[in-house]
Amino acid sequence: MIIVRLDRVLADRKMKLSDLANEIDITVANLSNLKTGKAKAIRFTTLDAICKALDCQPADIMEYTNEEIERKD
Structure with missing residues (x-):
C-alpha cells in the first residue's frame, strides 16, 4: 500500500x-484526491511538477508499506 504524505510536506x-494546484496547473479536486489517498494513479509528469514546486523527492510525499491500513471512504 502506498501512503501519501503530501499534507505533511505542504504543512x-x-x-x-x-496554491500548489495553481502552481502545477492541476485541479484542486484532483490534488485533494491524491492527498487523501483516494487517487488510483499518478502521472509521472504530475509527480515531477509536485516535486519541483515543493522542492522535494517522491519519497518525501509517498511511502510504501506492506501492511494494509483500513481506509474510511
Whole structure:
C-alpha cells in the first residue's frame, strides 16, 4: 500500500493545497484526491511538477508499506 504524505510536506512548506494546484496547473479536486489517498494513479509528469514546486523527492510525499491500513471512504 502506498501512503501519501503530501499534507505533511505542504504543512512544512506552509503552502495551501490550492496554491500548489495553481502552481502545477492541476485541479484542486484532483490534488485533494491524491492527498487523501483516494487517487488510483499518478502521472509521472504530475509527480515531477509536485516535486519541483515543493522542492522535494517522491519519497518525501509517498511511502510504501506492506501492511494494509483500513481506509474510511
